[in-house]
Amino acid sequence: MKVSLAIRRSQGGLEARREQFSVTVRAGATLLDALDQIKDARDDSLAYRAACGSGGCGACGVRVDGRSVLACETPVAPLVDGGHVPVVAPLGNFPVIRDLVVDMEPFWAKHRAIDPAPRVAAGSGAEAGAPDEVACVLCGVCVSECVSLAHDPDFLAPAALAIARRHVADERESERVRAGRLANVAGEHGAGACVACGLCNERCPKGVEPLWSIAELRTLGPGGGSGGAGPLARVRGLLGRGDRSSGSKLLTALRAPDDDDDE
Amino acid sequence: MSERFAYLADGPASVDGAVRAIAPALELELVEVAADSGASRAFDDSEAALHLAAQTLGLVESLGLTRVLTSSDAVTLHLRRSAHRLAADVALRARVNARLAEVGAPPTSGAVDVQHLVWELASERALALLHEHCLRPLEDLRVALLRGCQLLRPSRDLGASEQDLLRPLGRVVAACGASEVPIESGSGCCGAACAETRPEIALGAAAVPLVEAVDADAEALVVASSRCYAMLRDRREQIARNVDRELALPVLHVSQLVALALACVEESCSSIA
Numbered sequence: 001m002k003v004s005l006a007i008r009r010s011q012g013g014l015e016a017r018r019e020q021f022s023v024t025v026r027a028g029a030t031l032l033d034a035l036d037q038i039k040d041a042r043d044d045s046l047a048y049r050a051a052c053g054s055g056g057c058g059a060c061g062v063r064v065d066g067r068s069v070l071a072c073e074t075p076v077a078p079l080v081d082g083g084h085v086p087v088v089a090p091l092g093n094f095p096v097i098r099d100l101v102v103d104m105e106p107f108w109a110k111h112r113a114i115d116p117a118p119r120v121a122a123g124s125g126a127e128a129g130a131p132d133e134v135a136c137v138l139c140g141v142c143v144s145e146c147v148s149l150a151h152d153p154d155f156l157a158p159a160a161l162a163i164a165r166r167h168v169a170d171e172r173e174s175e176r177v178r179a180g181r182l183a184n185v186a187g188e189h190g191a192g193a194c195v196a197c198g199l200c201n202e203r204c205p206k207g208v209e210p211l212w213s214i215a216e217l218r219t220l221g222p223g224g225g226s227g228g229a230g231p232l233a234r235v236r237g238l239l240g241r242g243d244r245s246s247g248s249k250l251l252t253a254l255r256a257p258d259d260d261d262d263e
Numbered sequence: 264m265s266e267r268f269a270y271l272a273d274g275p276a277s278v279d280g281a282v283r284a285i286a287p288a289l290e291l292e293l294v295e296v297a298a299d300s301g302a303s304r305a306f307d308d309s310e311a312a313l314h315l316a317a318q319t320l321g322l323v324e325s326l327g328l329t330r331v332l333t334s335s336d337a338v339t340l341h342l343r344r345s346a347h348r349l350a351a352d353v354a355l356r357a358r359v360n361a362r363l364a365e366v367g368a369p370p371t372s373g374a375v376d377v378q379h380l381v382w383e384l385a386s387e388r389a390l391a392l393l394h395e396h397c398l399r400p401l402e403d404l405r406v407a408l409l410r411g412c413q414l415l416r417p418s419r420d421l422g423a424s425e426q427d428l429l430r431p432l433g434r435v436v437a438a439c440g441a442s443e444v445p446i447e448s449g450s451g452c453c454g455a456a457c458a459e460t461r462p463e464i465a466l467g468a469a470a471v472p473l474v475e476a477v478d479a480d481a482e483a484l485v486v487a488s489s490r491c492y493a494m495l496r497d498r499r500e501q502i503a504r505n506v507d508r509e510l511a512l513p514v515l516h517v518s519q520l521v522a523l524a525l526a527c528v529e530e531s532c533s534s535i536a
Contacts, residue, residue, distance in 0.1 A: 147468050151464040188461075192460040197413075198340075215305065
């Protein structure tokens with residue numbers, strides 16, 4: 001099958017240009033296969049990242065016609081349907097190093113900022129359950145799409161916040177550690193800066209849902225409705241939040257201590 | 264035969280007024296329900312938001328209705344997601360209904376179909392009526408569209424593909440006779456969700472569709488969601504100052520565009536009439 005791709009190319013801060021390549025690929029080829037073919041047969045100076053080729057490493061994130069994807073998991077045939085020439089560009093919201101290669105350092109800085117390692121004592125056993133965020137391969141696709149990040153480059157952004165939520169939900173961590181994590185993501189550039197556009201959920205190639213992770217962090221955090229962890233504590237602290245008359249009776253009931261609330 | 268819905272009249276008065284005005288021609292029987300859906304708390308007080316959604320759904324069911332109509336993207340997403348969770352999780356439903364019982368509110372089964380207005384307007388039934396009653400086709404009107412991010416995503420929670428969710432607004436606009444001016448940010452975000460917590464982000468996001476629409480020579484920006492409408496209309500001066508641009512473009516909710524085409528509530532559309 002013959003495919004043509006328009007690739008956004010740039011180097012060393014020079015103005016980007018689009019360059020069109022046509023190659024022949026096998027049936028069932030992925031976008032990464034097509035990029036490999038272009039590099040092998042057309043222009044070996046083309047720069048892009050790839051490693052495992054099977055969706056596990058998260059290295060090959062790019063944008064196709066404005067949509068962020070993992071190249072190795074994206075079949076190329078639908079992209080070129082009807083003779084369409086898709087535009088392949090580097091991930092958004094990242095500085096570009098060259099062609100399709102972006103500088104991931106801002107991403108890793110935010111990852112470090114949320115303290116990505118579990119803070120558990122030796123012998124604490126395994127993490128309970130299987131939180132959705134475990135599936136994150138740190139590819140940066142959600143970050144590439146993030147509307148808030150486009151307007152606040154310091155926003156922690158969906159990937160780091162999803163990992164933070166994973167640890168907040170880890171019952172092996174102490175309350176003190178959990179409170180520290182929640183405070184850490186509650187600042188100006190934390191969870192409250194999310195516009196809730198849902199692009200992170202929609203584009204995540206692994207089915208992680210950062211939007212709902214962020215909502216939980218906001219609920220549990222100092223500015224949220226929880227006032228602390230636990231299902232009973234979570235619904236407290238709702239006074240003075242502009243309750244509408246239609247809901248205030250219910251909200252008052254939610255705030256009231258339960259008989260089984262031992263706090 | 265009319266389609267009967269509970270209608271959550273919690274949008275701007277001009278939007279709710281337009282919805283009421285177009286309903287008879289489109290054979291929509293709206294039973295207005297005054298309730299807080301909890302959508303405004305969905306990202307900050309998720310537990311309270313769920314309970315408020317349940318209270319709203321329970322109220323709708325107690326009226327013998329099984330369908331809710333809303334003009335807001337956020338309310339659509341929140342109520343649909345809440346209804347699904349409550350219907351699917353017996354223990355959760357029992358816990359929430361116990362709370363509702365404490366305040367004398369009727370319980371919910373979660374079996375309520377939550378529809379956004381634009382989805383209903385884009386149904387074959389409503390489009391046929393729109394064509395039939397369109398007294399003033401807006402043939403000379405060039406409009407850019409903003410579909411409302413929470414009417415598109417997360418598509419898993421909305422029950423259709425993002426591609427399918429993109430279509431209804433364009434169909435309604437075409438049925439009104441107006442022509443769409445494509446803009447890149449038509450499936451983007453107006454920023455309303457963080458207008459209070461991070462207004463500079465919200466204003467920056469809101470500017471994008473307005474600027475693109477102006478640059479594309481659109482005569483109006485038509486939005487699917489009453490929340491986007493309120494954000495773009497009420498904060499337009501701030502948005503314009505923020506990007507140092509003149510953004511004197513009328514913003515219309517889709518119900519107002521339909522009202523213009525049906526020539527039924529001109530007063531609610533004075534910005535463009």
